[in-house]
Amino acid sequence: LVKMMNQIYSNRADHLKGRQLPIMYSAPDHSFFSISGNLATQYPQAVGWAMASASRGDTRISACWCGEGSTAEGDFHSAMTFAAVYNTPVILQVVNNQWAISSFSGIAGGERTTFAARGLGYGIASLRVDGNDPLAVYAAMRWAADRARTNNGPTFIEYFTYRAEGHSTSDDPEAYRAAKEFEKWPLGDPVGRLKQHLIRIGEWSEEQHDAQAAELTDLVKKTQKEAEANGILGHGLHQPFESMFDDVFEHLPWHLKEQVEQVLEEQEAKFGPDWEPR
Structure with a gap:
């Protein structure tokens, strides 16, 4: 958490040296590479990395994500082609939250068919999953990972979800969609759904949930103070x-x-x- 917050603040302890946007953090020691602000560029990078892993006889696979609007980018389709042709051990995923920044998903062709159908056109095994069901997401990801690790090639997954908040802190979603529309989303909040499921099967309780929330809130606040000691945005130059x-x-x-x-x-x-x- 401290390393992540150092990157958010772009401070002197930021191992990216303040060069990335604050939300584009990375963790090389966990094989988590920073995304790019240029839409869908991570797709061909993930496919290329998977091709290199396979050519070396490595057992590692790669996974990447993009928004549904990014599927209209050329990089997306180049990656899909290479993944299919070279049968790469990669999991290609689309988070369809209905809104590509301030445009409805239809701007990327979402009104014609599902985004998952695009994978089928390339001959790639494809799934469409309830993105607000953590267990469904885990099951789909595990299935795709098993396929990649057993040399069965790429998998394409569309997570059907909804962006309740704005695209960014400078975005006002009420300018392009009905106010309080997110309250009508029928698939609910993923954290709340998982909590209720675990309570129903006797593996969790409201008391445990409240205690965990308090514990994590305290952890984040302590971590934030530790990271802020290395400097914050707007308080001078943190890197030479x-x-x-x-x-x-x-x-x-x-x-x-x-x-x-x-x-x-x-x-x-x-x-x-x-x-x-x-």
């Missing part, structure tokens, strides 16, 4: 200025070297030789 070019060029071009040196000289003249970003 010149690090913005690290890992970008094999050999830094001369004109960028000159620009970096110029800025460093200006910073030293303004703040002194011992100046460091905070």
